[in-house]
Amino acid sequence: MDISTQNTHVPPPTPQRSGGTRKRGAGATRRGDQIFLGLSRGSGILLLVIMAAIAVFLTYRASLAISKDEGNFLTTFEWNTGLQPPVFGVAVLAFGTVVSSIIAMAIAVPIAVAIALFITHYAPRKLGGAIAYVVDLLAAVPSIVYGLWGALILVPHMNGLYGWLNDYLGWTGIFSWDEGAPRAMLTVGILLAIMILPIITNVSREVFRQVPQMHEEAALALGATRWEVIRMSVLPFGRSGVISASMLGLGRALGETMAVATVLSPSFDIQASLLNPGGGTFAQNIASKFNEATEFGRDALIASGLVLFVITLLVNGAARMIIARRKEYSGANA
Amino acid sequence: MAKRIDVSGLTAYYGSHKAIEDISMTVEPRSVTAFIGPSGCGKSTFLRTLNRMHEVTTGGRVEGKVLLDDEDLYGPAIDPVSVRREVGMVFQRPNPFPTMSIFDNVAAGLRLNGKYKKSELNDIVERSLKGANLWNEVKDRLNKPGSGLSGGQQQRLCIARAIAVEPKVLLMDEPCSALDPISTLAIEDLIGELKERFTIVIVTHNMQQAARVSDRTAFFNLAAVGQPGKLIEIDDTERIFSNPSRQATEDYISGRFG
Numbered sequence: 001m002d003i004s005t006q007n008t009h010v011p012p013p014t015p016q017r018s019g020g021t022r023k024r025g026a027g028a029t030r031r032g033d034q035i036f037l038g039l040s041r042g043s044g045i046l047l048l049v050i051m052a053a054i055a056v057f058l059t060y061r062a063s064l065a066i067s068k069d070e071g072n073f074l075t076t077f078e079w080n081t082g083l084q085p086p087v088f089g090v091a092v093l094a095f096g097t098v099v100s101s102i103i104a105m106a107i108a109v110p111i112a113v114a115i116a117l118f119i120t121h122y123a124p125r126k127l128g129g130a131i132a133y134v135v136d137l138l139a140a141v142p143s144i145v146y147g148l149w150g151a152l153i154l155v156p157h158m159n160g161l162y163g164w165l166n167d168y169l170g171w172t173g174i175f176s177w178d179e180g181a182p183r184a185m186l187t188v189g190i191l192l193a194i195m196i197l198p199i200i201t202n203v204s205r206e207v208f209r210q211v212p213q214m215h216e217e218a219a220l221a222l223g224a225t226r227w228e229v230i231r232m233s234v235l236p237f238g239r240s241g242v243i244s245a246s247m248l249g250l251g252r253a254l255g256e257t258m259a260v261a262t263v264l265s266p267s268f269d270i271q272a273s274l275l276n277p278g279g280g281t282f283a284q285n286i287a288s289k290f291n292e293a294t295e296f297g298r299d300a301l302i303a304s305g306l307v308l309f310v311i312t313l314l315v316n317g318a319a320r321m322i323i324a325r326r327k328e329y330s331g332a333n334a
Numbered sequence: 335m336a337k338r339i340d341v342s343g344l345t346a347y348y349g350s351h352k353a354i355e356d357i358s359m360t361v362e363p364r365s366v367t368a369f370i371g372p373s374g375c376g377k378s379t380f381l382r383t384l385n386r387m388h389e390v391t392t393g394g395r396v397e398g399k400v401l402l403d404d405e406d407l408y409g410p411a412i413d414p415v416s417v418r419r420e421v422g423m424v425f426q427r428p429n430p431f432p433t434m435s436i437f438d439n440v441a442a443g444l445r446l447n448g449k450y451k452k453s454e455l456n457d458i459v460e461r462s463l464k465g466a467n468l469w470n471e472v473k474d475r476l477n478k479p480g481s482g483l484s485g486g487q488q489q490r491l492c493i494a495r496a497i498a499v500e501p502k503v504l505l506m507d508e509p510c511s512a513l514d515p516i517s518t519l520a521i522e523d524l525i526g527e528l529k530e531r532f533t534i535v536i537v538t539h540n541m542q543q544a545a546r547v548s549d550r551t552a553f554f555n556l557a558a559v560g561q562p563g564k565l566i567e568i569d570d571t572e573r574i575f576s577n578p579s580r581q582a583t584e585d586y587i588s589g590r591f592g
Contacts, residue, residue: 125392214429218492220390222443222499223419232442236433 062303065296073303079268079285081297088300090307095270096185096279097308100260101253103189103274104196109246111193112200117230119201120208132205139198147262150191155263158182158190162275177275183265186274188281191259196249203248207241208234240323247319254312257283282308336363336533337403337420337502339384344398345562346376346383348391353379355562357398359552361503366529368544368571369537371554372586376563377537380554381505384535385421386414402502419447422501426508428488430480430495436463437476439491443499458498466494467524486517493524497532504528506536510543522547541587545575553583 066073068086076089115135119128162177165186169175215233224232235242261284265277286301293301339361346354354376361367369377382388383396386407400407407417430439440459444450450458459476463469468490472483480491489509496504506525510518525547528534538544544551552568567580578584 212429214425214427215431217387217390217423217425218429218431218495219442221385221387221418221423221425222446222495223415223417224446225415228446232431236431239433 058302058306058309061299062306065299065303068296069300074307077269079289079300081293081300086296086300090282090304092268092270093280093282093285093304094307094311096264097254097281097283097311099274099279100185100188100192100281101250103186104192104253105246105250107190107193108197108200108249109242112197112245112249113204113242115197115201116204116208117234119205121226121230121234132202135198135201138194139202143195143256144258144262146191146195147259150187150259150263154191155182155187158187162186165275173272174274176273178273180277181265182275182277183263184271184273184275184277185264185279188260188264189274191263192253192256195256195259196252199252200242200245200249203245204238204242207238207245211237243319243323247316250315251312254308254315255283256281257287260284261287336531338363338401339503339533339535340399340401341384342399342401344380344383344396344400346379346388346396347394349393351560352562354383354554355564357565359565359568361533361535361550363533364529364531365550366525366534366536366548367550367552367568368548369535369552369554370539370541370544370586371563371566372556373539374559374563375554375556377552377554378507379563380565381507381535381537384503384505385423386417387423389414419443419499420501421503421505422496422499424489424492424496424504424506424509427512428485428492430483430488430491432479432481434480435477436472436480436483436491439480440494440498443495447499459494462494462498463491465497465528466490467520467527468494484517486513486520489513489517489521490524493521493528497528501532503533503535506534508537508539511539518543541575545571551575553578553580553586555582555586 065081065086069076069088070083070085071078071087071089073089074094075091076087077092079088079092080086081088115131119132123131159182162182165175166177170177211234215237216229219229219232260281264280264284266280266284266288267278268280269278271278282304286305290298290301341360342358344354344357345352357380369381371377379388384400384407386396388394388396396408398408402417402420406412407421430436431442434442437459440462441450441455444455444458460469460473463472468487471487472491480488483491489512493504493509510521513521522543525534525536529549536544536547548571550568551571551574553566553574554563555566556563566582567574567578569579574583575587578587584590
């Protein structure tokens with residue numbers, strides 16, 4: 001760091017382009033390049049060191065807890081770190097995290113893509129700009145505010161939807177409702193959908209905007225309607241971008257803490273129905289238990305956090321595979 | 335099935351800017367007409383008014399008439415989408431759909447227009463690729479992406495895609511300007527064959543090309559930058575290049591321009 005501050009005031013060496021004598025051989029480098037190389041390489045190494053330190057610390061603390069776990073860490077439906085011997089497992093948390101995120105994605109991705117298409121391909125320029133601005137604002141709202149809004153406004157207004165789903169889809173089991181307070185996974189999923197909508201919309205919008213004009217004109221010249229242009233040129237070109245955007249949103253949904261904690265009535269069991277309260281997510285469980293946890297309890301929570309980390313990695317890996325599988329056909333080849 | 339184009343008093347705008355002014359001409363069926371002229375003279379804009387692509391650009395609008403045989407393309411009851419199904423277009427840069435296979439690229443327009451049986455589709459795709467002199471080069475890899483072809487092959491793929499829907503007119507906007515001389519020659523030969531079946535209009539910056547491929551040549555010019563482009567004259571290609579009736583044309587084709 002000292003090196004950089006010293007050198008900011010030193011003028012860069014004057015390049016000697018003209019004149020016959022070039023003193024630098026092929027192997028020589030300029031000082032500025034060397035400093036920059038050192039700085040960028042240093043930052044890269046620093047990042048890796050920090051990541052490794054976090055990983056080692058988390059794994060170590062997690063292993064302390066898991067080694068004393070009397071139940072199976074992955075399959076136990078309990079979280080009793082205070083017992084002797086302790087019994088705890090992440091099955092409920094993993095289920096709740098994945099289910100709430102799937103609901104959120106199922107709602108948010110189609111709406112986000114539709115908004116992005118409207119902004120880029122249907123709306124008049126001014127209206128599109130205004131909508132884009134509002135969506136940007138949505139992204140700036142802190143998650144605790146979403147949580148409060150969810151608990152105070154969304155939850156009391158969910159009864160109608162819950163009743164309707166129970167009436168028409170209750171027979172599936174997934175949408176049956178015991179008339180409890182609607183502080184269940186579906187409400188969490190809807191709230192998460194609203195929260196991840198802006199990021200998916202914004203990234204998709206940028207991708208759709210970058211579709212080369214010539215691809216759209218190719219479809220137009222064949223006699224495609226506006227929707228057909230979108231289907232033939234815009235969506236295929238934007239496909240990998242939309243997947244990336246969805247992964248960003250999914251990352252936020254998987255890790256969201258406060259909004260889930262304020263809306264969900266947690267319990268350590270798995271509800272077959274999305275409408276009955278209960279269950280929990282990794283982040284919500286950590287947030288609600290961390291303050292009162294013992295040293296050992298905290299280690300156990302850290303262990304659950306590691307599982308969330310692994311799930312996130314798996315999801316990202318899967319997304320990369322989907323994108324890579326059709327690379328041959330991707331718009332980037334054009 | 336090739337149709338006559340009859341343009342009268344056509345003026346096109348980009349917003350408030352008048353790009354071309356008061357253009358009238360007739361293009362005979364089964365002929366090749368070349369548009370030449372300096373950059374910015376509006377020849378591409380004029381070409382794009384012939385299949386209503388001009389109005390796709392923000393602020394693009396048109397006054398005047400374009401008759402295809404006896405039907406006014408700008409008539410109140412005409413859907414621009416149906417115009418573009420009758421008047422095909424090939425662009426300056428080859429633009430096959432990058433996410434589609436070679437087969438799907440050629441079939442794209444057909445699939446827009448209606449339902450075809452698989453065997454019909456196969457026949458039309460083969461016929462179109464043969465018509466674009468591309469069949470022998472791609473028949474073994476129809477399921478590979480079109481973006482894997484060379485530039486010249488991609489452009490012929492785009493021509494195959496355009497002719498697959500049997501348009502009445504084929505518009506070409508500098509179709510060879512991004513291609514090497516050999517690919518250019520292949521396209522020029524192809525134009526000679528296609529004019530048996532289609533009415534072809536081609537914009538080109540290459541005057542030798544205009545002289546080689548076209549029956550009629552139209553020279554466009556503009557008085558100054560910012561002024562609308564105008565049609566200076568249109569005549570038999572031979573006459574334009576040997577004995578044009580306007581001084582501006584002669585200056586341009588002999589390189590004494592500007």
